[in-house]
Amino acid sequence: YLVSKEYKNETIIKFNDFEIKNNNFTIIAGPCSIEDRDMTFEIAHFLKENGIKIMRGGAFKPRTSPYSFQGNGMKALEYLKEASEKYNLLTVSEAVGIDVLKEIKNYVDIVQVGSRNSQNFELLKNLGSINKPVLLKRGFMNTIEEFLQSAEYIALRGNKNIILCERGIRTFENQTRNTLDISAFPLIKLNSNLPIISDPSHAAGRRDIIPTLAKASMASGANGIIVEIHPNPEKALSDGKQSLNFKEFQSMVKELINLSSAL
Numbered sequence: 308y309l310v311s312k313e314y315k316n317e318t319i320i321k322f323n324d325f326e327i328k329n330n331n332f333t334i335i336a337g338p339c340s341i342e343d344r345d346m347t348f349e350i351a352h353f354l355k356e357n358g359i360k361i362m363r364g365g366a367f368k369p370r371t372s373p374y375s376f377q378g379n380g381m382k383a384l385e386y387l388k389e390a391s392e393k394y395n396l397l398t399v400s401e402a403v404g405i406d407v408l409k410e411i412k413n414y415v416d417i418v419q420v421g422s423r424n425s426q427n428f429e430l431l432k433n434l435g436s437i438n439k440p441v442l443l444k445r446g447f448m449n450t451i452e453e454f455l456q457s458a459e460y461i462a463l464r465g466n467k468n469i470i471l472c473e474r475g476i477r478t479f480e481n482q483t484r485n486t487l488d489i490s491a492f493p494l495i496k497l498n499s500n501l502p503i504i505s506d507p508s509h510a511a512g513r514r515d516i517i518p519t520l521a522k523a524s525m526a527s528g529a530n531g532i533i534v535e536i537h538p539n540p541e542k543a544l545s546d547g548k549q550s551l552n553f554k555e556f557q558s559m560v561k562e563l564i565n566l567s568s569a570l
């Protein structure tokens with residue numbers, strides 16, 4: 308396996324002035340959905356001021372209900388690109404299908420594959436030939452082995468710049484939206500050369516335990532987190548319940564910095 312530990316010890320995802328790798332912790336933050344121009348710029352400005360280098364923002368949203376807000380599509384990608392250029396940020400957004408991938412790869416620095424598409428093998432094959440890193444989320448019904456096989460689909464077509472993301476799996480527990488599989492971090496580190504980050508937002512589905520899950524992820528060997536923030540979570544068009552406001556985000560970052568010096 309190209310993504311295995313036997314093949315290679317570590318894959319380092321290199322950007323201009325930093326790397327996603329072991330003994331490094333990268334924080335990616337931004338709204339679930341890019342809602343309007345103002346909020347996009349407000350968040351980008353906030354991230355820049357807080358030293359965050361990668362902004363997330365959904366444009367094409369994979370919503371469970373067809374009646375839920377589906378994202379602002381191309382307009383959202385334009386706002387994200389504009390804001391990230393102004394504030395010198397890197398960006399990540401989700402390709403929900405091959406058609407979207409063709410567009411999105413011209414707008415963002417990292418292409419996300421969502422949990423629901425984690426075994427969309429035709430999409431994965433197409434990601435194998437783009438020249439941008441892929442943020443591959445674990446399918447919420449997938450084992451760690453299946454997850455790595457999905458990554459292998461991308462690597463096999465030539466693109467080895469893959470960042471794995473544990474975002475919670477489906478269990479019987481209903482106090483959270485998903486169950487963050489903390490074991491995934493050490494197990495992936497044992498078996499794979501790829502970096503893995505944590506998405507405590509989609510795991511928890513509720514904002515109150517996100518900082519704790521973020522710290523647990525760091526202590527378990529995750530190489531970073533991707534977290535949803537919103538200037539006014541109560542008004543968010545998607546995933547408001549699990550979005551941190553700016554203050555909550557800042558205090559989580561402080562806690563993570565404290566933990567990293569203790570580890």
Ligand code: PEP
Nearest residue numbers: 365421422423444474509
């Ligand atoms: C998201 O990142 O907005 C998202 C939909 O995540 P997931 O695919 O993990 O549910």
Ligand code: MN
Nearest residue numbers: 339535545546
């Ligand atoms: Mn979301």
